[in-house]
Amino acid sequence: MAIGKKKSNNSPQTISEPEIWSFITSQTSKSCFLCIALFAVFIRLAVALHPYSGANTPPIFGDYEAQRHWMEITINLPPKDWYRNSTVNDLKYWGLDYPPLTAYQSYFHGILLRFFDPASVALTSSRGYESYIGKVLMRWTVLMSDLMIFFPSVLYFVTVYYTGKLDDKKSSKAWHTLMILLNPCLILIDHGHFQYNCISLGLTTAAVAAILSNRDLVGSMLFCLALNHKQMSAYYAPAFFAYLLGKCLRRQRPIVEVLKLGLVVVGTFALIWCPYLNSVDAFLEVLSRLAPFERGIYEDYVANFWCTTSVAVKWKRLFTTQSLKLLSLVATVSTCLPSMIQLVWSPTKRGFLHSLLNCSFSFYLFSFQVHEKSILLPLLPASFLVVEEPFVFQWFIHSALLSMFPLLKRDNLVVPYAAMYGLFALLYHAPGVRKDAGVSSSIPFILKLFAAACSLVIHIVYITVTPPEKYPFLFEAVIMSLCFSQFVLILIYINIKQWAPSKISSEADTKKKRL
Template structure:
């Protein structure tokens, strides 16, 4: 629905002359790169196009299982072991103890500190595992168990959760956000997303279940794109109920839904707002039901809440590529500021970091609602609440801004948390052309994110998986980190960063750290990775403003798009008339397009958000600048 103009309606796209523009032949040559694109093209030529998706999913599952053949977090390191043992221990305590004891039992040994949905899924996995072999989950007696059979079962639970939740969410996303693109492009995007290296190394190597949280969030985003806001709200609350890190997305999700309420006007907007509020509260209540009256006193809610938000841990525990660890090299935050002050400072910086995305989203929703109000009132056409908000193109950027702000500035961040902002960034990359800024930045940040987790993966014994998966993923997407295509600033930045990464790996291999600086290599890793993540955060804010301006949500009223915000998929208004509007440049168009930004003369690519800048319609063609 939100991808590109349907083939029957698609005008010829003429790329405006600019330093980043590509000729048709250059663009074709660019698209020819990458193992994924070449393989899907070959499959289509062989008449096997209907087998591609299933083979992509099977290939991704094989790669995930191969990663799982290696070691995992805490293997052979008593007495606490690592994340693998924490997840196994939660399975045993949930199947042996009453629910009220889940968050209070032996907190010194991997006390449960994730929201209730994690506990429920741990209980289910524990029940099945205990049925196979009770010794795997014998309370207190199976601590640190590392038998081959128990490892196979634990690895299988991660793959099963991924297959049941994350993989369908990716397929749903590609079909809903890129539905008007060619099947080959959708299949390439699917393979790009399913083999995201950082996520695979952490979940299937280090050992976690992040794909459950990310899959539920992605499902909510796809529901919003389909106009199913209440289902999307339920899916996002479920994501929050599985892992508290989903809060990184909450400002973006919340501002999108509020912006839609604003765009609908007072009566319909208020109705949708109360429906969303009731749905959200009801879903949270179901998740926390065992700790609520009449099953428990209201004070029992403090048990899970106190464990889910552990402010007592301190600002950071390890070397993480965020603002606090990088600046701590000079400022030594924990020496001259106490924990309560640091909590307040980190909260303030985090809020300031995501505030631009929230403000732009809300203001754009309000402006577009006002711009369309006159047309709706004159024709007495009710605004369709079952359609996405006109600010939907802003959502991927808002998700990136919000999550990256939390990663850079919030309290007690782990290096694995970079997976949260990587999701929206990889979604943006998945359908972009190889020479676009979005693609280059997405590839750079994915690679640097894996590099930033190097010392964690090295401790886990995953060096081989680290190198192999980076090479595989870059080959599949058609990205050569050591090749400069256009001699742009982004190319030079990438080659410099990659060169330093390689140099640090070589030095760490052949030069031991000095005795007075034992953490020199982790610190240098942080100092290299943090600026890359900071640039990405600033870029997401810039793109949010640009896309909002292109949609008509910023600027003067005379330049706002004057149109009903969302006509039908056939390009017609409810009264059967085609869309006729005035673009920001004052050019009238009646292309009969299915979303407001397309009809306004804006080129959309991949996610259905505006990837280019404002364009003009002339002689039946669209002139667009690449980002």
């Protein structure tokens, strides 16, 4: 082999189809993934037996009713009326506020419900419908979405992540798969609280896997699909943009490469938005539903900058909505920018994964109108990095679960919450996988034990103690402040890690100089 032909681990390498297919179809890998998948399905079914958001709480109910109502609207009205206020589609009652791909998903799920239980999606008369068969069908749609999109996407990612790696251990692959598929936060929100985050997160996972295997056009299309399912997928957009731009600038014809990506993006959006491109008014009607600025900069208690600091600074009173939009935009872009600059300057696969976490975290902490459930977005890239930064992922999961506890407590999901918390702890400490790397080794055991004890006390106090009348949301404020401080530390640490050169790339550069 000629000297100079050898590539470092961080140089772009296209993973061949036979390599991926060989890994997927190997008997050991198939059996291992099948066992993990079956266990993950069983856990999801167990969580689905518990209550959901808004159960038996008229008149507005909760997220379960929102998803059911969208099925009712989409199968009974033409697409042009899905986002339009009318006598049969009151937008104040859970009006569609997600992009068209969510509407199409609701339409196909609505067909299923109408076939087995027509009353559950009857126009106007089905509001608040909560029959047993209706609940079973609704839970089934989430599980099927998970199995059809998120599960295969995780297999695709793990396959790409470990193909060609020197430390290709079966135990690491299995543990990595477990950490992604059995993320307690995702399971509690989708199969407990009731949502379909598995679809947008699954599409994003597949997009990341495609890009890591140098299938940039496929990855771009998949990410556009994720954006068109939930607009919060834009949390990842700066990382995708910076990485693909950095790669294009290093190719022989950068303008042509950028144009190819642009055509894929425009074509995918045009195909999905086709019913709403016949007029400017129709397009703007949908667009206005995707940016609900009238709700204010934050809603409920979420562990981000605006909600946490509102204890001292009354943002909603002191500033207009227009000013807050500008402030949040500046704060979000400013905190994303270092990660984007590094990625354009040095577009490595390792840097791409770090940037996904950094950018999504920046959006969660500083963007406009963030919900507690939005913590799922930075959690996804954190799970991608779990082998490299296992302690950070564990630290992140514990803080994320605590930040969602008030929401899950309102939904009467304390039992599955505690069970998922315990299950995660058991799986994380599974034998055979090294988890003392990185920041974990520098933290004394007694400090970790103290943090765990504090978390336990906070949970017990929140459940058993009634807050003072003067400060009814005192405990929520304490939880949000504590979680926000942890999130900021994680964001700073991961930004530092992205800018620090990896050991692998340093060793590769040294060898290259010697040659």
